[in-house]
Amino acid sequence: MPELPEVEVVRRGLARWVAERTVAEVEVRHPRAVRRHLAGAEDFGRRLEGERIAVPGRRGKYLWLPLTELAGDSTGTAVLAHLGMSGQLLVQPEDAPDEKHLRVRIRFADSTDTELRFVDQRTFGGLSLHDTTPDGLPDVIAHIARDPLDPLFDDEAFPTALRRRRTTIKRALLDQSLISGVGNIYADEALWRARLHYERPTATLTRPRTAELLGHVRDVMNAALAVGGTSFDSLYVNVNGESGYFDRSLDAYGREGLPCRRCGTPMRRRPWMNRSSYYCPHCQRPPRTTP
DNA sequence: AGATCGCCCTGCTTGC
């Protein structure tokens, strides 16, 4: 559920409440939450302790906490976090009761009485420690493409890269090595705004049409970001445990049977890749099937 | 080598 806007909301919360603080103690309560840290839970905790956290970074749905020495020099490492479907990074008072699905607790060496908690019901997400590349990116996510809110995203190269994939548009939007940060919700929203059917072959999209779609991706993500992201239930919250409001503004996702906000035609849901695609059968005409 | 598929996981909802 957390896609780029939700992850960015979390990143901003961490920048405010966790940056500049020094790790005192790490408690891994569920080994699966650190499974991507191949050296194991104990190593994960030991290597974090005593390090200071710098301003968190983000690419697509990944975020990371760069680690520095106390003097401020980079250690060349960062704690990488992915929220998966149900992960939360919460800044909680130390005496707050443990959440049912608390997986990792990080305590700090200061007199502020808050700690960082990774809570994850479905354990698709996790934390891990990695070396960073010269541009500060954790090395294991070097294959993740820049996201559409990244100032260095290459708008000129995108249509070309898109056409080169012989696939359909929604698959391409969800391909994190082509464009990152887009998940099922914002893909459906952007396609609705662009009046494009999810099975439209990428090869049939002109450069202007692709540029327009990219603009819609950015618009819907910025709109969601402005209201704290999308929350359907308590599974997605910011670091203070608060929900976002963008679910009220969704035009496609979850609106099966409800009238299209443009033309009034009942919206449809179709099974797609073991999940769902929501679309307006009038505004988003299916492509002609080629023999 | 790029596209596709199955699997990981828990809790809520639905249907018999």
Added chain:
DNA sequence: TGCAAGCAGGGCGATC
């Protein structure tokens, strides 16, 4: 009432 199936679904490794 109780149980099982269905659904939510991102990312990765295996496979074609």
